Amino acid sequence: MIKFGFVCARNTFRAMDVFFWPVMDLLVWGFLSVYMLKVSNAVPALITMLIGATIMWNVLMRAQQLISVSFLDDLWSRNLLNIFAAPIRVSEYVTAAYLMGFIQAVLVILVLSVLANIFYSFNLFSIGLPLAFLFANLLLMGWSLGLVTTALILRWGPPAEALAWAIPFLVQPVCAVFYPVSVLPLWLQPVAYWVPAAHVFEGMRQILQTGHLDQSRLWCALGLNILYMVIAALVFRHLFQEARQRGYLAKYGT
Amino acid sequence: MVHSDLVVELRNVRKTFGPALAVDDLSFSVAEGEIVGLLGANGAGKTTSIHMLLGLITPSAGTINIFGKDLERHRIDILQQANFASAYQFLPWNLKVWENLFVFSEIYRVKNGKKKINELLDMFELSHMRDRITGALSAGEQTRLNLCKSLLNDPRLLLLDEPTASLDPDQADKVRKIIASLQRETGMTVINTSHNMIDVHELCGRILFMQKGRIIAEGGADEIMQRYGSESLEDVFIRIARTPIVEKLESELAKN
Ligand SMILES: Nc1ncnc2c1ncn2[C@@H]1O[C@H](COP(=O)(O)OP(=O)(O)OP(=O)(O)O)[C@@H](O)[C@H]1O
Ligand SMILES: [Mg+2]
Numbered sequence: 001m002i003k004f005g006f007v008c009a010r011n012t013f014r015a016m017d018v019f020f021w022p023v024m025d026l027l028v029w030g031f032l033s034v035y036m037l038k039v040s041n042a043v044p045a046l047i048t049m050l051i052g053a054t055i056m057w058n059v060l061m062r063a064q065q066l067i068s069v070s071f072l073d074d075l076w077s078r079n080l081l082n083i084f085a086a087p088i089r090v091s092e093y094v095t096a097a098y099l100m101g102f103i104q105a106v107l108v109i110l111v112l113s114v115l116a117n118i119f120y121s122f123n124l125f126s127i128g129l130p131l132a133f134l135f136a137n138l139l140l141m142g143w144s145l146g147l148v149t150t151a152l153i154l155r156w157g158p159p160a161e162a163l164a165w166a167i168p169f170l171v172q173p174v175c176a177v178f179y180p181v182s183v184l185p186l187w188l189q190p191v192a193y194w195v196p197a198a199h200v201f202e203g204m205r206q207i208l209q210t211g212h213l214d215q216s217r218l219w220c221a222l223g224l225n226i227l228y229m230v231i232a233a234l235v236f237r238h239l240f241q242e243a244r245q246r247g248y249l250a251k252y253g254t
Numbered sequence: 255m256v257h258s259d260l261v262v263e264l265r266n267v268r269k270t271f272g273p274a275l276a277v278d279d280l281s282f283s284v285a286e287g288e289i290v291g292l293l294g295a296n297g298a299g300k301t302t303s304i305h306m307l308l309g310l311i312t313p314s315a316g317t318i319n320i321f322g323k324d325l326e327r328h329r330i331d332i333l334q335q336a337n338f339a340s341a342y343q344f345l346p347w348n349l350k351v352w353e354n355l356f357v358f359s360e361i362y363r364v365k366n367g368k369k370k371i372n373e374l375l376d377m378f379e380l381s382h383m384r385d386r387i388t389g390a391l392s393a394g395e396q397t398r399l400n401l402c403k404s405l406l407n408d409p410r411l412l413l414l415d416e417p418t419a420s421l422d423p424d425q426a427d428k429v430r431k432i433i434a435s436l437q438r439e440t441g442m443t444v445i446n447t448s449h450n451m452i453d454v455h456e457l458c459g460r461i462l463f464m465q466k467g468r469i470i471a472e473g474g475a476d477e478i479m480q481r482y483g484s485e486s487l488e489d490v491f492i493r494i495a496r497t498p499i500v501e502k503l504e505s506e507l508a509k510n
Contacts, residue, residue: 077346082403085308086361087334244312247271250305 022058022108023115029054029178030120048208050178051122053201055112056138057177059105060197061168063142066101067094068149068164075153084249090240097150098143105139127204130213134200137218140225141196144232145171151232151239154248176201196221196228260322261286261411261443262307267316269302269467276302278467280316289437289444291458293487295495299467300447301340304415307445308338320411334362336411339404341397341419347389351380354388355402362407374402377432393420401429405436414446418453426450430457451487461487463494470494 033047074080083093113124125131149167153160174188175197181189192198199221207213243249262284269277277299284290292300305311306318309329318325320332345354352371359367375381378398383391391399397420404412417433418426434457437444448454454461455475463471463478471478471494475487482490 074346077348078344079346081305081310081340081343082338082345082358083361084310085333085338086358087330088361089330241312244310245314247302247305247311249310250301 019108019111022055022062022112025058026051026054026112026115027119030116030122034120045209047120048122049205051116051120052124052127052204052208053177055109055116055124056134056201056204057172057175058108058112059135060138060142060145060175062108063101063105063139064146064149064168065164066104067097067143067146068153068167070097070100071150071153072161072164081250090237094147094236097146101143101146102139105135105142109135127207130203130207130218133218134204137196137200137221137225140222140229141200144225144228147232147236151236154243155239157248171195171197174198180205193220194224196224199224259286260284261288261320262445263319263322264303264307265317265319267303267306267313267318269299269306269311270314275467277306277313280464280467280469282462282469282472284443284445286443287437287441288460289434289446289458291454291461292445292447292464293454293461293491294464295491298464300464301415302467303464304338304340304413304445304447307413308336309333332411334407335409336413337362337404337407337409338413338415339397339400339417340415341393341400341417341421342415343400344396345388345399345403347387349388350384351375351386351388351391351399352384354399355406358403359406364406367406370406371402374405378402378429394422394425397421398425398429401432408440408442410442412442412444414444414448416448416450417446418448418450426453433457451491455487463490465494 029050030047033050037044037047074083084090109124116122116124127134145167149163152163174184174192174195176184176192176195177197181192181198181202184192199217203213203217203221206217260283262282264283265281267277267280269275280299280303292303294300302311306313307320307325309325309332312326320328321335323332325332345358349357352375355371355374356367359371364370372381375384378401380395380398380402383395388396388399397417401417404414412433414433418429421429430453433444436442444457446453446458459474461471461473461475461478462469471481471490473481478490479485479487482493484490484493
C-alpha cells in the first residue's frame with residue numbers, strides 16, 4: 001500500500017491524469033448544459049442532472065482506472081515479478097488497489113463538486129445522505145470493473161492493455177449516465193437493469209427532480225454490485241491462476 | 255519423507271507451456287547452507303525452474319517443497335524467508351533508489367529497514383545513488399540494486415538468475431565475494447543460475463547441469479571437469495551444449 005502512495009506521489013504525470021480528464025469532462029458538459037439552457041427552453045433541472053451525472057460518472061471511471069492502470073504500471077515497470085515473488089497475497093495486492101481507488105474517487109468527487117459549485121453554482125451535496133449510497137455503489141461497480149479489466153490484461157497481455165481505458169466506455173451506454181433507461185432501445189433496457197450504475201443514475205435523477213429517492217433502486221444496485229464483486233473476484237482468481245500456469249506473471253514482467 | 259535440513263526439494267517437476275517443454279522431470283534437493291549453480295544452454299529451463307521455486311509459475315506436474323513445506327500451500331510463509339534477484343528484472347523505474355528499497359523493506363516487514371537499506375547500499379557501492387531515479391541507473395547499477403533488494407530480508411533461501419550478467423569483471427568479482435561472505439555469515443542457501451563459469455567455479459559448491467529441462471550432470475566443479483575429461487567448466491559446457499543427446503555422451507564416456 002505504501003508502494004502505491006509512493007507511486008502516486010512520484011508520478012506527477014499520473015496526478016495530472018487523475019484530475020485532468022474529469023475536470024475537462026465537467027467543463028464540457030457544464031458549458032454544454034448552460035448553452036442548452038440559453039438556446040432552448042430546457043428545464044434547469046436538466047443542467048443539474050448533466051453536471052451531477054458527469055461528476056458521478058467520473059467516480060465510477062476513476063475507481064476502475066486506478067485499479068487497472070496501477071496494475072499496468074507494475075507490468076510496464078517490470079515490477080510484477082518482484083511483487084508476486086514477495087510475500088504479498090493476491091488479496092492484499094487487490095485490497096491496496098481498491099483502497100487507492102477509493103481515495104481517488106473521493107478526491108475526484110470533492111474536486112469536481114467544488115468546481116461545479118464555482119462554475120455552475122451546482123451543489124452536488126444538496127442531494128444529502130443518499131449521495132453517499134450512490135457514491136458507494138458506483139465505487140463498488142468501479143472496483144469490479146477494474147478487477148475484471150486487470151484480469152483480462154493479465155491473461156491476454158499487451159493486446160488487452162487498451163481495455164483499461166476502453167472498458168468504462170463499453171459499459172457507459174447501458175449505465176444510463178446522461179439519459180434515462182427508458183430512452184434506450186427496448187432490447188437494451190433489460191440489460192441496463194442488470195447494471196448497478198444504471199440504478200444509481202436513475203436514482204440520482206429522481207432525487208434531483210423530485211427530491212426523494214426510491215429505496216428499492218439502491219438495494220437493487222447494491223445487490224447487483226455484491227453479485228458482480230463476487231463474480232469479478234472469481235474471474236480474477238481463475239485468470240490469475242491461469243497466468244501462473246502459462247508463466248505470464250514472469251513473462252510480461254521480463 | 256521430510257528432511258528438515260533440506261531447504262529445497264523438487265520431485266519429478268515438469269513444466270510444459272502448451273506444446274513446448276521447458277522442464278522435464280526435474281528432481282533435485284538442496285541442503286541448508288549450500289550454494290548450488292544451475293547451468294545449461296539457453297532455453298535449458300533454468301529461469302523457468304527458478305520461477306517455479308518462487309511460485310510465479312505453477313508446475314504442470316510434480317511437487318516442490320521448500321523449508322520442508324509444500325510451496326503451493328505455504329507460498330506466503332516461504333516467500334517471507336526467501337528472496338530473488340535477476341539481472342533482467344528491474345524495480346519500478348519511476349521511484350528513487352531508496353524509495354524502491356523502502357517499499358520492499360515494508361513488504362518484507364524488515365525490522366530496522368532504514369538501517370538495513372543503508373548497509374546494503376554501502377555494501378554494493380550504491381550509497382551515492384540513493385536519491386537517484388531508478389530508471390536512470392545503468393544496467394549494472396540496477397542489477398546491484400536488485401541484489402540489495404534481494405538481501406533486505408536476510409533470506410534463508412536466495413534465488414539468483416544470472417546475478418552477474420550485466421556486471422563488469424570488477425563488480426562481478428565484488429558481488430561474488432559479498433554473496434560468499436554473507437553465505438558464510440548467515441548460513442543462507444543460494445541457488446544461482448549463470449553463464450559465467452567464473453561465478454560457478456568460485457561460488458558454487460555443487461553444480462546441476464541442465465539440458466532440455468533435465469539434469470544431466472551433477473557434482474562439484476572439479477568433479478564434473480574430471481568426469482568429462484575437460485580442462486575447464488567452459489569446455490564441459492560447450493561439450494554438453496553441442497551434444498544433441500546427452501545419454502550418448504554419457505555412454506561414450508563410460509566406454510572410454
Ligand atoms: N511463458 C512461456 N511460454 C512459452 N514457453 C516458454 C515460456 N517461458 C519459457 N518458455 C520456454 O521454455 C524453455 C525454457 O526457458 P527458460 O527461460 O527457463 O530457459 P533458461 O534456461 O533460463 O535460458 P537462458 O539461458 O536463455 O536464460 C524455452 O524453450 C522457452 O522458450
Ligand atoms: Mg534464463
